[in-house]
Amino acid sequence: MKITIHSSVLIQELFGDGMNKELEQKILDRWSDWFDTKNPQHSLMCFGFAHDDGWFGIIWKMCEDIEKVLHGGNRQKIEEVEAKLDHKRYFEFIQIKEKFGTLRVYHEGSYPQELVQHVRDIISRAEAESRVTCEECGRPGKTRNDRWIKTLCDNCATTKEVA
Ligand SMILES: [Zn+2]
Numbered sequence: 001m002k003i004t005i006h007s008s009v010l011i012q013e014l015f016g017d018g019m020n021k022e023l024e025q026k027i028l029d030r031w032s033d034w035f036d037t038k039n040p041q042h043s044l045m046c047f048g049f050a051h052d053d054g055w056f057g058i059i060w061k062m063c064e065d066i067e068k069v070l071h072g073g074n075r076q077k078i079e080e081v082e083a084k085l086d087h088k089r090y091f092e093f094i095q096i097k098e099k100f101g102t103l104r105v106y107h108e109g110s111y112p113q114e115l116v117q118h119v120r121d122i123i124s125r126a127e128a129e130s131r132v133t134c135e136e137c138g139r140p141g142k143t144r145n146d147r148w149i150k151t152l153c154d155n156c157a158t159t160k161e162v163a
Contacts, residue, residue: 105123
């Protein structure tokens with residue numbers, strides 16, 4: 001993708017550096033159906049995961065749990081729904097980012113109504129976990145409100161201070 005310096009600066013300002021591309025790719029490979037990375041008018045996932053590497057484990061677990069809810073014993077149902085949907089995805093992430101020191105996950109989909117609350121609960125759990133997980137390294141952390149609002153462990157918070 002070709003972007004001008006001006007717009008890449010803007011994107012960085014809006015979304016930060018984002019997660020390491022190798023980690024991102026692991027998630028995109030495993031759950032490729034759930035991410036549209038080519039269509040910025042529809043999904044902001046083309047800009048990647050807009051948070052640091054420490055939350056990779058939270059995202060991975062969230063996806064596994066959602067997969068269990070959507071597919072676990074319900075695979076046939078999902079396929080029936082997909083068949084009716086034409087080109088739409090039955091489930092997809094629209095944006096995954098850090099905001100005010102915690103994870104924010106936006107999704108949409110046309111999966112069965114009785115599963116909606118289950119999926120919301122899983123996402124809420126992931127967002128809650130980010131409140132106590134260092135965004136840089138994944139160790140236990142807390143939300144700091146110094147020069148910026150960010151959830152960090154003591155070690156990463158100290159490094160940030162020096163830098
Ligand atoms: Zn840390």
